[in-house]
Amino acid sequence: MVVWLFSAGKITCTRVAELKGKYTLLHKTVISLQESEIQLLQEAKRLSVELEQQQHELEKAEQFPEESFSEVLQIRKQLLSCQDEYNAIKERESDMQYKIRCL
Incomplete structure (x- = not known):
């Protein structure tokens, strides 16, 4: 064009x-x-x-499955409980060692 x-x-x-x-x-x-x-x-x-x-x-x-989630939560609760118990035992042991040193 x-x-x-x-x-x-x-x-x-x-x-x-x-x-x-x-x-x-x-x-x-x-x-x-x-x-x-x-x-x-x-x-x-x-x-x-x-x-x-x-x-x-x-x-x-x-x-x-829902039960798997609840099972995981239950195991997690057990773990936290065991950790708390372990920490309490360590604290008692530390207290006892301190008392023994003081004697």
Whole structure:
């Protein structure tokens, strides 16, 4: 179209060069946008797969038996109780050693 207008004397050679430059810039921009769109679509697919995996892991965790959680809590309570008892024994031992030294 531009060449036809130039041949018909409707636009100047400078205007043809200007329009070709704008067209080239627009063409490069379109290609760049298409490449960006492809990258974004690939990233969206990757994130979608990752989300599905996380949802699957969450579903598995939610199906974990309740008694296992209560068993863990019970064992944790026993551990804390034993630690408290151990600390009390250490404190009594320390008190006894102090009393022995004082004698």
